Amino acid sequence: MQLASITDPTLQKPLTSVEVARIKADFEILEHPVAGNELVYLDSGATSQKPRCVYEAEQHYYETANAAVHRGAHTLAVEATDIFENARATVSAFIGAAPNELVWTSNATEALNLLTYSFSNASMGRGGEAAQRFAFGPGDEILVTELEHHANLIPWQELAFRTGATLRYVPVDQDGALRYELLDDLVNERTKLVAFTHVSNVLGTITEVQRFVQAARRVGALTVLDGCQSVPHLPVDVKQLDVDFMAFSGHKMLGPTGIGGLYGKAELLDAMPPFLTGGSMITHVDMERAEYLPAPQRFEAGTQRIAQVHGLATAASYLEETGMQRIAQWEEHLGHLLYQGLSTLEGVRVFGPKDATRIGTVPFEVIGVHPHDVGQYLDSRGIAVRVGHHCAQPLHRALGVTATTRASTYLYNTEEDISRLLEAVGSVREYFGV
Amino acid sequence: MNDLDQLYQQVILDHAKARNGSPLQEAAPGHRHGESHQHNPICGDQIKVRVELGENGNLDTISWEGEGCSISMASASVLADLATGLSREDFLDKLNVFREMMRSRGTMVPDEDILEDAAAFVGVSKFPARVKCAMLSWVAAEAALLAAQ
Numbered sequence: 001m002q003l004a005s006i007t008d009p010t011l012q013k014p015l016t017s018v019e020v021a022r023i024k025a026d027f028e029i030l031e032h033p034v035a036g037n038e039l040v041y042l043d044s045g046a047t048s049q050k051p052r053c054v055y056e057a058e059q060h061y062y063e064t065a066n067a068a069v070h071r072g073a074h075t076l077a078v079e080a081t082d083i084f085e086n087a088r089a090t091v092s093a094f095i096g097a098a099p100n101e102l103v104w105t106s107n108a109t110e111a112l113n114l115l116t117y118s119f120s121n122a123s124m125g126r127g128g129e130a131a132q133r134f135a136f137g138p139g140d141e142i143l144v145t146e147l148e149h150h151a152n153l154i155p156w157q158e159l160a161f162r163t164g165a166t167l168r169y170v171p172v173d174q175d176g177a178l179r180y181e182l183l184d185d186l187v188n189e190r191t192k193l194v195a196f197t198h199v200s201n202v203l204g205t206i207t208e209v210q211r212f213v214q215a216a217r218r219v220g221a222l223t224v225l226d227g228c229q230s231v232p233h234l235p236v237d238v239k240q241l242d243v244d245f246m247a248f249s250g251h252k253m254l255g256p257t258g259i260g261g262l263y264g265k266a267e268l269l270d271a272m273p274p275f276l277t278g279g280s281m282i283t284h285v286d287m288e289r290a291e292y293l294p295a296p297q298r299f300e301a302g303t304q305r306i307a308q309v310h311g312l313a314t315a316a317s318y319l320e321e322t323g324m325q326r327i328a329q330w331e332e333h334l335g336h337l338l339y340q341g342l343s344t345l346e347g348v349r350v351f352g353p354k355d356a357t358r359i360g361t362v363p364f365e366v367i368g369v370h371p372h373d374v375g376q377y378l379d380s381r382g383i384a385v386r387v388g389h390h391c392a393q394p395l396h397r398a399l400g401v402t403a404t405t406r407a408s409t410y411l412y413n414t415e416e417d418i419s420r421l422l423e424a425v426g427s428v429r430e431y432f433g434v
Numbered sequence: 435m436n437d438l439d440q441l442y443q444q445v446i447l448d449h450a451k452a453r454n455g456s457p458l459q460e461a462a463p464g465h466r467h468g469e470s471h472q473h474n475p476i477c478g479d480q481i482k483v484r485v486e487l488g489e490n491g492n493l494d495t496i497s498w499e500g501e502g503c504s505i506s507m508a509s510a511s512v513l514a515d516l517a518t519g520l521s522r523e524d525f526l527d528k529l530n531v532f533r534e535m536m537r538s539r540g541t542m543v544p545d546e547d548i549l550e551d552a553a554a555f556v557g558v559s560k561f562p563a564r565v566k567c568a569m570l571s572w573v574a575a576e577a578a579l580l581a582a583q
Binding site: 370372403433 | 438441561564
């Protein structure tokens with residue numbers, strides 16, 4: 001029965017405070033005091049902390065199996081290749097994809113740039129007839145949203161500049177809620193691609209993916225999902241979501257820095273021209289031209305990030321064993337405590353629609369105190385939050401502010417962490433004499 | 435005093451509210467003047483500083499407009515008090531002393547005769563992430579002075 005509770009989300013019981021305390025003990029860094037206080041880490045939206053097993057996996061790889069993958073016939077090269085490809089199987093299964101549908105990248109930003117540069121190359125005729133569905137030109141439209149992180153905005157702006165395509169966006173209302181009712185007008189026969197975030201990195205609100213996918217399917221447009229803030233916090237199944245592509249980052253889901261992934265439907269990836277070219281991605285090379293391997297190797301030129309990939313797979317297994325459904329429930333609970341708690345503090349304004357489903361990410365402002373000063377004050381009490389525009393300047397402009405303070409949770413955060421934050425935020429105005 | 439209280443000394447919090455030298459003032463007709471807009475892309479803080487020179491080349495008026503954290507706003511207010519009326523050379527000398535202090539990571543004992551209220555920013559120099567906040571208006575004033583014609 002215990003095994004079933006891990007594999008069947010409907011049988012999963014919510015995480016308890018005792019379990020969360022045990023999880024927290026896996027994270028060495030959370031035991032180290034900051035400014036003489038026990039650390040309250042509420043900046044997992046920027047990057048997550050790592051459990052010991054993740055960096056021990058990297059160390060173990062360097063101590064026992066380090067070699068270049070997909071080349072060389074010696075024992076270590078074979079072991080390293082096994083580790084590398086087993087990790088692909090683990091992480092692709094974690095997001096509901098087949099192994100050949102997962103391309104390793106440095107991070108989500110690189111994954112999104114890979115798409116836009118591959119599409120640029122297709123627009124210049126590379127990849128032949130099969131790649132013409134990825135060719136953009138004048139008259140074509142790319143649709144994004146006003147919620148996007150700069151990483152899912154600027155690459156599309158640049159693709160539009162390079163190809164003459166037009167960039168359009170789904171605006172948000174004054175609370176930051178996406179205006180879905182405009183989708184039917186914004187998605188038309190000229191729309192070639194729709195790129196949107198699964199969870200807002202600022203507001204923590206969860207996008208209704210279905211509505212975007214249905215609108216895009218209606219006109220045959222490609223769909224690109226930014227999964228940076230969803231893959232770490234929610235059960236994500238790309239087949240169920242039915243998106244064509246999804247980018248995600250490793251370091252936000254307990255994995256090492258320097259590793260991320262691009263999911264793409266196999267028939268799409270195999271039809272796309274490469275972005276980075278060089279070693280390990282070819283079948284045949286002449287002095288004049290080369291032929292390329294199918295995905296994912298087609299998009300993995302050069303020596304790969306093997307230790308990081310192994311660390312990320314270890315992180316995915318850790319999350320899987322804990323249960324993504326249970327993690328999501330716990331963070332929904334913490335997010336509720338955050339949103340409600342901050343909303344009731346005098347002189348504090350919370351951003352984001354009231355009735356939205358959200359992860360444990362809540363942005364706020366202490367009236368009369370700049371977010372930088374709020375962050376500094378919280379830091380002096382051992383509380384780490386993010387301040388600034390969170391790489392989403394257009395969204396902040398739509399909300400009428402230049403910067404906010406953002407608290408964001410993960411599976412290792414306790415109810416006590418939220419109480420400590422609320423207590424500290426409650427005393428900010430007094431400290432600054434506002 | 436703990437580090438936080440050294441960072442947010444009362445004189446800094448007072449200047450952040452007072453905002454001496456703000457808003458921007460039009461330069462008198464015929465007077466040499468220059469301005470500079472500086473922006474900290476990390477936090478979105480921004481400031482525009484205008485420097486107006488008198489006939490002897492001294493900094494007759496320093497005025498500014500901006501939005502940002504208490505450190506950046508207080509620093510601009512202190513700058514306007516401190517630099518008004520200085521010769522170009524004296525201002526650049528003070529700027530160098532201020533810059534040296536801000537790079538000192540809290541190790542420099544500031545000369546209050548030279549820096550006056552700006553000496554309070556030595557506490558800020560212990561926080562590398564905030565040094566740019568304190569320098570923003572000074573960098574803008576330097577650029578405005580160099581642009582003045």
